[in-house]
Amino acid sequence: MSLLNPFNKRPGLNTATILLVENEEQFQQSLANVLVEETAVTVNVRLAKTLPIPTKNDESRPRIDLVVFIINLTLDKSVKSAKASLKYLDPGYFLGKVCFMVTNARQALGCTGRLDAVRQLAVSLHCPLLFAEDQTPEGVTSSARRLLTILKVASGLVPNTTALYLSNLTRCAMPPDIDQPSFD
Amino acid sequence: MDDSAKRLLQRLVRRIPTQMLRDTLDKWERLTAKQREFVDFTQSKWTITQELLAVCEERELSVKHIAELEMIYVIGNPNQGMWHTFQLVDAEDDAHSLELVQFKEQFKSHLSELKRNVAVKIKKHTDEAVWIRIAWGDTFSRPNHLKATYVVHYLQTPFVFVSGLLSKHKPLLLQALTLSTRHQGIKDANLSGQKLTAIRDLLMRQYQHVFPTKYPSPLAERNRSVSSFVHLDPHIENEQAEASANRHRMAGEAFGNGMLPALQSAVYKLETKFRDLTNETMTERDKPLRCVVKFSSPNILESLRHCASTGIASTPVTPLLSSIPLKGRNYFVITDNAPSASSQMCQTQD
Numbered sequence: 001m002s003l004l005n006p007f008n009k010r011p012g013l014n015t016a017t018i019l020l021v022e023n024e025e026q027f028q029q030s031l032a033n034v035l036v037e038e039t040a041v042t043v044n045v046r047l048a049k050t051l052p053i054p055t056k057n058d059e060s061r062p063r064i065d066l067v068v069f070i071i072n073l074t075l076d077k078s079v080k081s082a083k084a085s086l087k088y089l090d091p092g093y094f095l096g097k098v099c100f101m102v103t104n105a106r107q108a109l110g111c112t113g114r115l116d117a118v119r120q121l122a123v124s125l126h127c128p129l130l131f132a133e134d135q136t137p138e139g140v141t142s143s144a145r146r147l148l149t150i151l152k153v154a155s156g157l158v159p160n161t162t163a164l165y166l167s168n169l170t171r172c173a174m175p176p177d178i179d180q181p182s183f184d
Numbered sequence: 185m186d187d188s189a190k191r192l193l194q195r196l197v198r199r200i201p202t203q204m205l206r207d208t209l210d211k212w213e214r215l216t217a218k219q220r221e222f223v224d225f226t227q228s229k230w231t232i233t234q235e236l237l238a239v240c241e242e243r244e245l246s247v248k249h250i251a252e253l254e255m256i257y258v259i260g261n262p263n264q265g266m267w268h269t270f271q272l273v274d275a276e277d278d279a280h281s282l283e284l285v286q287f288k289e290q291f292k293s294h295l296s297e298l299k300r301n302v303a304v305k306i307k308k309h310t311d312e313a314v315w316i317r318i319a320w321g322d323t324f325s326r327p328n329h330l331k332a333t334y335v336v337h338y339l340q341t342p343f344v345f346v347s348g349l350l351s352k353h354k355p356l357l358l359q360a361l362t363l364s365t366r367h368q369g370i371k372d373a374n375l376s377g378q379k380l381t382a383i384r385d386l387l388m389r390q391y392q393h394v395f396p397t398k399y400p401s402p403l404a405e406r407n408r409s410v411s412s413f414v415h416l417d418p419h420i421e422n423e424q425a426e427a428s429a430n431r432h433r434m435a436g437e438a439f440g441n442g443m444l445p446a447l448q449s450a451v452y453k454l455e456t457k458f459r460d461l462t463n464e465t466m467t468e469r470d471k472p473l474r475c476v477v478k479f480s481s482p483n484i485l486e487s488l489r490h491c492a493s494t495g496i497a498s499t500p501v502t503p504l505l506s507s508i509p510l511k512g513r514n515y516f517v518i519t520d521n522a523p524s525a526s527s528q529m530c531q532t533q534d
Contacts, residue, residue, distance in 0.1 A: 025428070025494065032420045045420045049495070053423040061423075077496075 022070035051085035073108035096163030274368035290364035435492035
């Protein structure tokens with residue numbers, strides 16, 4: 001089984017490539033449109049529904065610098081599909097080149113189980129967990145800006161920083177009172 | 185004006201929204217322009233009723249004329265009440281050359297033979313549909329205009345749509361229809377819904393179809409996949425574009441493209457055995473588990489097509505779902521295929 005490998009290709013000049021994985025294929029469209037508007041860097045966006053991605057595109061595909069899993073907290077299938085896709089990534093990605101982006105956290109306040117499960121997942125993999133709002137253009141723009149910041153570091157375009165250094169600052173941590181009863 | 189005419193008029197004015205009431209009265213053409221202006225439509229419904237009653241008394245209108253008004257309203261707004269479909273079978277030789285006048289005479293005479301005291305009104309609509317309004321009475325009572333049955337039939341097609349039919353009148357109506365359209369039998373077509381336009385379009389297949397082709401387009405253009413997946417920017421690329429285009433194509437082949445008739449529910453009556461590997465006690469029972477599954481949505485075909493194209497329902501689309509548009513039904517009874525215990529196939533039956 002061919003895993004997606006972060007270091008088996010040469011990087012492009014002033015280029016960054018991001019892979020957005022989302023089961024519903026909705027938010028990734030609007031995010032992609034905003035991401036490519038970046039002028040300082042050439043951003044390539046690849047979209048997928050799940051991993052693994054078909055191998056026939058392997059030659060033409062540039063090196064993927066950041067993999068973002070977009071999870072809709074109101075749908076169980078979204079979480080399951082993201083978890084199942086994780087095993088198709090080479091472990092090299094988990095050194096700061098994977099990010100979880102979660103939408104509809106406000107609606108999912110009723111079933112906190114799913115949010116906790118995603119948090120546990122992000123903590124165990126040492127990845128950042130971002131919350132996004134996908135219904136308004138401002139929400140899309142701000143999520144895209146945050147992704148771009150991480151992307152620029154992950155593709156080596158920011159001097160004196162690497163993805164691994166950044167991940168120490170951005171990785172998700174479990175809140176200290178998770179074992180105590182919450183106030184509902 | 186007698187009592188029943190007054191009551192019918194009162195009922196009608198209550199039922200029809202004021203704006204439509206004005207248009208319907210114009211189409212009715214039984215009141216003069218001056219009388220129509222006399223009725224003040226900005227008042228409350230009660231006042232409008234009183235004014236209309238007075239105006240109709242002047243013109244000496246009877247219950248037959250009010251029934252005409254009701255018919256005009258229903259023809260203009262057919263998407264109310266519950267419509268059921270019947271299909272005529274075994275056409276005789278002259279069924280295809282049946283014309284309107286002959287059908288009208290035959291239907292009226294057959295129905296009055298079967299039941300005395302029925303009031304029948306037949307009208308041909310501009311789109312080739314024949315509308316029939318039937319008020320049932322019997323040997324001891326006048327026809328009851330408050331609970332009329334409406335029948336819509338397209339001549340030379342085997343389909344009949346009925347609304348407001350009581351079960352005691354059903355065999356009479358069906359027999360009259362069969363004889364007057366020169367067929368030998370009639371059966372239930374298992375399609376019912378609130379919107380007449382939707383079930384008619386579904387049955388007569390008046391929506392955009394997609395025919396399966398092996399080579400969808402001769403030139404491989406970059407943007408030929410579905411519109412929502414068009415990426416004008418060359419930097420954006422979908423890794424699994426082919427898979428999603430396939431899903432869209434198969435969903436379109438099963439359900440059609442573009443606007444779909446707004447069918448609102450589908451009912452599956454299951455008489456299959458319970459099958460679940462984790463639950464031994466239930467699986468051991470011999471008798472089938474009776475269960476009814478109902479899907480409802482403002483537009484169920486649109487929802488099912490969306491499920492198939494986004495991958496929620498697996499493609500190729502299962503015949504359980506694709507037979508809704510294919511066979512034009514929305515009520516299915518599903519039983520197990522009997523032969524061997526190992527082959528567990530379901531099949532739909534009438």
